[in-house]
Amino acid sequence: MxxxxxxxxxxxxxxxxxxxxxxxxxxxxxxxxxxxxxxxxxxxxxxxxxxxxxxxxxxxxxxxxxxxxxxxxxxxxxxxxxxxxxxxxxxxxxxxxxxxxxxxxxxxxxxxxxxxxxRRPLPAQGRPRQTEAAYRFSGFAFFPQRRFLRSPAGLRVPLTGAEADLLLAFCQHPREVLSRDTLISLTRGEGFAIAVRSVDILVSRLRRKLANDDLAAEIIRTVRSDGYVFQPRVLAE
The missing domain is CATH 3.40.50.2300 (Response regulator)
Incomplete structure (x- = not known):
């Protein structure tokens, strides 16, 4: 630090x-x-x-x-x-x-x-690149170090830092019900003060970027009163 x-x-x-x-x-x-x-x-x-x-x-x-x-x-x-x-x-x-x-x-x-x-991972810029973690789901490939998301069509999907942090939290906890408070803790740290409405806005933005006509079901499912579930099977590499 x-x-x-x-x-x-x-x-x-x-x-x-x-x-x-x-x-x-x-x-x-x-x-x-x-x-x-x-x-x-x-x-x-x-x-x-x-x-x-x-x-x-x-x-x-x-x-x-x-x-x-x-x-x-x-x-x-x-x-x-x-x-x-x-x-x-x-x-x-x-x-x-x-x-x-x-x-x-x-x-x-x-x-x-x-x-x-x-404390969040920063993109590796101008540094020797080591083996980079990658997450694959529903045809997407996500490289969190570079905040890089590739669509099933092979196109780059631009992500902000906050969106990349949220997607990383979902990829590390697939098929789990994550409350808004849990998502804040995973992306911002314990005790971080932020309105839960901001989480909903961020999830909505990420959802739009993950929209894919070939998918039969939405990738991020809302669980009423409880939070969200990242539904795909995630392969970590």
Whole structure:
């Protein structure tokens, strides 16, 4: 954890300054910048593990940067936002953010969320590739290290970090009834505070990406009041 490098993209120095000092005190390397344009140069030259991303930036906004990083399988993203409406949060998650936290925020809570996100497997980028785990089900092939999902037709299905974490949880616990709280624990860690409605939204998104006309039954089945079941037989390699 001490080697993790956090990029803070925040144009308010009264927020970024204390945040940078706090994270360094707690063993994280940090770089603080004020715009999406500056982020591009840092990301091109440094290995960044996680981006703390303000949404309301000068020039290119945080949502646009989030979209670009997600499309490029970039580092993990936690959004820092003054927008607290559920729809604003959903938009951020849809674009590929791994988490969000509303301003004003507690530094200790943010640190806990950073550590929870960093505990998840990161894509192997620019590193020697070792034998990579793969899960096969219903004609799909899922490679969790790279967040790579291949459809039965051989096409790549894009996944956000949160969707990949959810699919990994399902692949590791096939044909089990998993409650929403269990899914939160498996994907985010014990004691992580997130609305169960967010789990339903994430499952719905993953369901759409796993839709296949050749399948007689849905891959993720809803069990009323209990949670979800990942129905296919999963072969782990």
């Amino acid at each position: 001490a080697l993790a490098h956090i990029l803070i993209v925040e144009d308010d120095a009264e927020i970024s300054g204390p945040l940078e000092r706090f994270l360094r005190i707690n063993g994280l390397a940090t770089t603080a910048i004020a715009s999406a344009e500056d982020a591009a140069s840092v990301l091109a030259s440094d290995e960044i593990d996680l981006v703390l991303l303000d949404l309301m930036l000068p020039g290119e906004d945080g949502l646009a940067l989030c979209r670009r990083l997600s499309a490029a399988n970039g580092p993990r993203i936690i959004m820092l936002t003054a927008l607290s409406e559920p729809t604003d949060r959903v938009v951020g998650l849809e674009l590929g953010a791994d988490d969000y936290i509303c301003k004003p925020f507690d530094l200790r809570e943010l640190l806990a969320r950073i550590r929870a996100v960093l």
